[in-house]
Amino acid sequence: MLEEYIAPGGIMLQEVCRDWEDCIDRGTAPLLRSHAVLPSYPAAIKRNHREMGPYMVIAPGIMLAHARPEEGATALGLTILTLREPVVFGSEQNDPVRLVITLATPDEKSHMRMLEELSEFLMTDGMADRLMAAESVTSAENLFQEVRSA
Template sequence: MPDKLSLLGLLPEQSVLVNASARDWRTAIRLAGEGLILGGAATAAYSDEMIATVEQLGPYIVIAPGLALAHSRPSPAVRRTGLSWVSLQEPVHFGHRDNDPVRLVVGLAATDHNQHTAALGSLAQLLGAPERMEELLTAPDAATVRHLIGNFDPEVPS
């Protein structure tokens, strides 16, 4: 298994939702879950698992200012490793002391711990630069999000 995964390979266009509206963190996670379902990465049960994880462990999924990484453990609800992308019209609060409110929810479904870690590493590289994060957050549509990721993605041949 490679140390990195292609982000574009994990994030089909139908899994990207831009300028979405969510009334609270649970709705935001459900939108991320819907993207995972549409991309074939997970079943509807995975959305419930992601919400239950936050209910049990708190808002640790808010990993950086404005960014939540919605995920749960590998389970039968995960069909394959994949990502979803939800940029929010209005930020929502997850209850994180330092990193709220959230403007971007990335959903992650992974079949095992190695895939989970590899996807996290690639995402951290992508979102590590504040100017790139802002460009991605303000992308007007799914195709633009994927284009920007493709320009960055170290695993996609030029």
């Protein structure tokens, strides 16, 4: 039930972002509005990306944006941001990015089930590509249900 973790308004499809920082701002906005993260959280993600490089770009075209719980996560949540125009994050192997998944985890353990469900979804053959091509929130939500019923 991946959708139970998605912040209200947290499925944003076919967006156009100026650069990777804009992607982080848009991905964290619903988490900020729902108070799952503090304003320090997007800044921490950006700082980590600058200091440690593009390690959050986990697969071709996919970024898993996150920061440590103590950097401003107050509740469990995630957002899905797909990009009409891919954005370069600096990953030699996995750029450009078309899917930014932003996670908020308030502690070291509560997010494990969410990560398991997210991994299952992303590892289902073709599902990430189908999500990146989705044009409506309903079609994205149907993909989550499709994986759950399989």
